[in-house]
Amino acid sequence: MKKSIGIYIHIPFCISKCYYCDFNSSSNKSSLVEAYFDALKKEIILNSERAGQYEVKTVFIGGGTPSSVDSRYIEDVLELCRKHYNLRSDAEVSIESNPGTLSEIKLKAYKYIGINRLSIGLQAWQNKLLKSIGRIHCVEDFTNNFKLAREIGFDNINVDVIFSLPDQTLDDWNETLNNIISQGPEHISSYSLKIEENTVFWEKYNNGDIKEIDDQLDREMYYIAKRKLSQYGYNMYEISNFSKEGFECKHNLIYWNAENYLGFGAGAHSYFNKKRYNNVYSIEDYVENYIKNEGKYVEGEAFIDEAESMSEFVILGMRLTQGISILDFKERYGIEIMDRFGEQFNKLIARGLVEYKDKRLMLTETGLDYANQVFMEFID
Ligand code: SF4
Numbered sequence: 378m379k380k381s382i383g384i385y386i387h388i389p390f391c392i393s394k395c396y397y398c399d400f401n402s403s404s405n406k407s408s409l410v411e412a413y414f415d416a417l418k419k420e421i422i423l424n425s426e427r428a429g430q431y432e433v434k435t436v437f438i439g440g441g442t443p444s445s446v447d448s449r450y451i452e453d454v455l456e457l458c459r460k461h462y463n464l465r466s467d468a469e470v471s472i473e474s475n476p477g478t479l480s481e482i483k484l485k486a487y488k489y490i491g492i493n494r495l496s497i498g499l500q501a502w503q504n505k506l507l508k509s510i511g512r513i514h515c516v517e518d519f520t521n522n523f524k525l526a527r528e529i530g531f532d533n534i535n536v537d538v539i540f541s542l543p544d545q546t547l548d549d550w551n552e553t554l555n556n557i558i559s560q561g562p563e564h565i566s567s568y569s570l571k572i573e574e575n576t577v578f579w580e581k582y583n584n585g586d587i588k589e590i591d592d593q594l595d596r597e598m599y600y601i602a603k604r605k606l607s608q609y610g611y612n613m614y615e616i617s618n619f620s621k622e623g624f625e626c627k628h629n630l631i632y633w634n635a636e637n638y639l640g641f642g643a644g645a646h647s648y649f650n651k652k653r654y655n656n657v658y659s660i661e662d663y664v665e666n667y668i669k670n671e672g673k674y675v676e677g678e679a680f681i682d683e684a685e686s687m688s689e690f691v692i693l694g695m696r697l698t699q700g701i702s703i704l705d706f707k708e709r710y711g712i713e714i715m716d717r718f719g720e721q722f723n724k725l726i727a728r729g730l731v732e733y734k735d736k737r738l739m740l741t742e743t744g745l746d747y748a749n750q751v752f753m754e755f756i757d
Contacts, residue, residue, distance in 0.1 A: 700739025
């Protein structure tokens with residue numbers, strides 16, 4: 378069987394910047410779209426040779442807001458991937474989208490070009506909250522888009538939501554979850570808000586205009602999501618991700634299982650043949666490199682040695698609720714996991730943060746709350 382990889386394609390354009398967002402995305406740069414896609418297409422072709430030995434099992438078109446650009450751009454890059462890479466016939470092909478940027482024409486185009494997983498960023502069910510976090514859409518845009526996507530035949534839809542938003546109450550959060558569940562997406566990603574530097578929220582926070590939700594409420598919201606979603610058949614398979622059976626995101630599983638992937642576009646990361654790369658971050662520099670025809674997209678490159686690789690394997694894998702297989706570790710690195718990390722695991726097991734079951738090591742319920750502390754144990 379051929380070895381497999383995933384492909385990530387970054388589309389860094391948005392209609393406007395959400396107040397909490399520190400992703401590599403920009404508004405007001407639509408004049409660069411054409412040149413950006415030219416650069417992207419070149420990068421995709423340039424990399425195809427080294428991926429020749431691999432089957433592509435997932436393509437993830439993320440952002441930014443990929444649905445903010447004309448669908449012909451998406452069609453072009455996907456077509457190139459099919460032409461230059463060994464895309465499996467059953468590959469998971471996802472696109473991220475936001476309500477307010479989707480239309481019947483776009484959704485039909487996505488379906489036609491083989492996109493089989495649609496991710497929609499809703500974030501909250503209250504228009505007041507959506508406005509307060511700088512979203513461009515209202516909840517009705519979401520319900521209309523969701524309905525349309527179903528009618529057009531998307532049978533694998535993810536919805537993104539955020540909790541611990543400033544001024545969000547438990548009632549708001551319950552209402553958000555209840556309404557999403559009633560729509561019945563196959564997958565729900567539920568992240569807790571972190572106020573990051575270089576965002577509107579960071580400024581507001583430092584000016585005292587907004588407050589962070591306290592830890593207790595944050596945890597309560599997390600427990601509610603876990604309880605409610607599991608009650609309605611959504612299995613929590615990763616700290617922040619829930620799905621109906623068989624609808625786990627195959628692309629994100631590549632990251633958590635520390636498998637190979639190639640990332641294309643401004644700021645995109647790759648992990649390939651024991652090396653991590655990242656592309657130049659700014660859209661302008663990325664496009665400029667293309668115009669100069671030097672093809673130097675890669676800014677950072679680091680060889681991951683065996684010790685680092687083992688730590689990464691544990692840290693990423695422990696995000697999954699099924700944890701890591703001690704047999705997989707042995708097969709991958711040729712040594713017993715307890716010979717390498719026995720001290721750390723014994724300590725974490727004694728503290729009740731990790732458990733050992735069926736030849737796997739995984740976070741306990743308590744460990745899920747202290748996941749970052751657990752991960753720290755494996756960083757040299
Ligand atoms: S739509 Fe997404 S990527 Fe764009 S600004 Fe908002 S959160 Fe960031």
